[in-house]
Amino acid sequence: MLETPARMEPLFFDDAVPTVLADLAIELQKAADELGQALHPESAAELAELVRVMNSYYSNLIEGHNTRPRDIEMALAGAEIDPQRRPLALEAKAHVEVQRVIDRLALRGQLPSPTTIEFIRWIHRAFYDEMPEEFRYQEKPDGTKVENVPGVFRTSSDHDVVVGRHQPPASERVPTFMDYFQKRYAMAERQASSRIIAIASGHHRLNYIHPFPDGNGRVSRLMSHAMARKAGIGGNGLWSISRGLARGLKDRGEYKRMMDHADTPRQGDRDGRGNLSESALKDFCEWFLTVALGQIRFSIAMFDLGRLEAKYRSIVKDVVDDRRAPDLVSAVLRHGSLARGEASFVLKTSERTARNTLSDLVGRGFLKSDSPKAPVRIAFPLDFRERLFPNLFTDAEVTVPEPPTLSFR
Template sequence: MHSTPTQVVVYDHPAQFEPLMPGNAAAMQELALRIRGVVEASLRLQGSAHPVTRQRLRELVRAMNSYYSNCIEGQSTHPRYIESALRKDFSDKPDVAQRQRIALAHIEAERELEGLGAPEEAVLQSPMLLRAHAALYGRLTPQDRTTEDGHVVQPGQLRQEDVIVHRHHPPTWTSLPGFLSRMDGFYGRRWSLDMGLVAVACLHHRVAWVHAFRDGNGRAARLQTHVALQPLSAGLWSVNRGLARQRDAYYTHLSNADMARQGDLDGRGNLSERMLLEWCRFFIGVCEDQVQFMTEMLDLGALKKRLHALVLVKSQTEDTSAYRSELVVPLHYVLAAGPLSRREFVQMTGLGERTARHSLSRLLADGLLRSDSPKGDVSLGFPLDQLHLLFPNLYPEAAAKPVDA
């Protein structure tokens, strides 16, 4: 009995990856209603806490983005190693040090892309994708960007060969400019708040489908997606965190959206509109989960209780003389209202001068307070070893000891 060979479709014309957005009006209205909830919650989140506190949180989320994006690729670096890399302190173990450098490159690339201040329409175009790839891999030595099969990733360079990604045959390399140009013409515009998130979701899939680079497509796509979501997230919630925590579902939905159209009721394009819609639902659901989670984490009333619990735990396990319940009020104040002078912080505790200054010194040493100078104002810090108390489940990997330590 002979089986019929599977015919491989050669993608070499932009019409072959239509539709670029679902066209089902009822389904799009459903997505629009969900997106309004994400937008409203994100805007409320941007008004929570003090700007200095929010900036500290953005630094934490940036490191999380690096950790989770690399985790999706199976090359995670423990959060404590990332923290060390930010201080230019690298492991003496070559494989750990390499992952540290990759994580640091991701953090710096994200900061660079945000700093461009590119308009919305430019963020959703292929030059931003190429810039993202170059910003990441251009920070690595040839050795650090050499893949397991010996290929040296060229920063920001379109692939110059045909490839197979699992069961997917991306477009021929000679046709890439045409596919990218079509994406630019469709996605590279100003979108309404309702449809902007759908456009970002669809672009993320189509970028993955086109597979513009020999390697590094996932990281570059997530960097571009991060920048596209920045006006909404303000860096306070991370889609990478949500995608990494549903890694198998992430890859499954991406793969399903690669499918060819399944009959006359599945849109009018070459690819499945129904599966693209399912991908959008999944992506928007991830955004919903992440903004809701961070809203709960930054609730000021709940945070005050967690600060109290943190001080209590520290007083019973480390330093009874430094960690006193009187610290909760000034700690909560710097979280909500912003930095205090050291004298104001001491006075707000209501403790004696010597006791209060001892506690202040300990809080600074432990990273729960931060200051830009030896006598400068103090603001709230988010030390990794205390995140499980301040923000339960936000970044639980940070509390665990590295297995290769």
């Protein structure tokens, strides 16, 4: 087994970017620019929080952990959760909180390069610092447990693993491979198209190294999210790569199969100059970027202001026995927030009547605010999510790829 970093070449396309990938990069940029364009930034921010929960839900689903969206939101609110469901809910909560930090850094223009060792270790550390005790250890075949220390790479033979048919680099070689990964992907940041294509190739190659004893899949998906934000196709946090990876283009087993396909060794002189197949890497990148484009287009349709407002008004009309309520919801959705004293002007009614309408909407979870006197913002009650956003989540049992079997050597 080659233990030099060149073992994972090609990491991207140095000579000529395949036309299909260049075209996909352009389409991704166009679609991401369209996403959420008509939404007020404050309303978009509330939707982005919903997408973070969705991303966490699907990322954990890929690992075989089926967490109910309601439990994730209860964990985020600090509410009591059934003890049997609590560990999975806290795991999902940790994912949401790390992504929230990434999104805030991106909004402030302070997001560092996501492919640096420092950033990748930060993702793992921030994630595992919040993990329940049950998920902090791995059990070896002899019954002993190995701790997954937050932010620390595999360091000893105790952490050597085999993932499916793939044998990642030995633990003592991980720092060398990660240093090479960081340097090579720094080169990919020089051009817009290569930054986008590197989201796909970097996702696979980080998992190829498998730098941590556990959590590599989640770290790679969070890194991919950060890379999308950095490359300018993050769509203000309104789309989820994890949803696409979990669902695939045609079936739910594609992610595992395509990751395995990208491990293929070089197939002769016409298959690049690296140790791994350049053709297989192209296939994986094309699949990954097509999945991403599909998710952005899904979100464009789902979060279109006109459709969203119409669906929201219809729900409020059905639920709230107050004909003024839909108008107030529309105003908040369009303007992002509304001072409580302005409700009477919007509704063209008395302050007392407007106050009652507003209180009813807050009480039912259609509007929210930071305090009883603070302006109100739009909210998206879980009980009406499926009607507002069909197929965004599902609490039903879902068939997903089996997580890779880790075999300790």
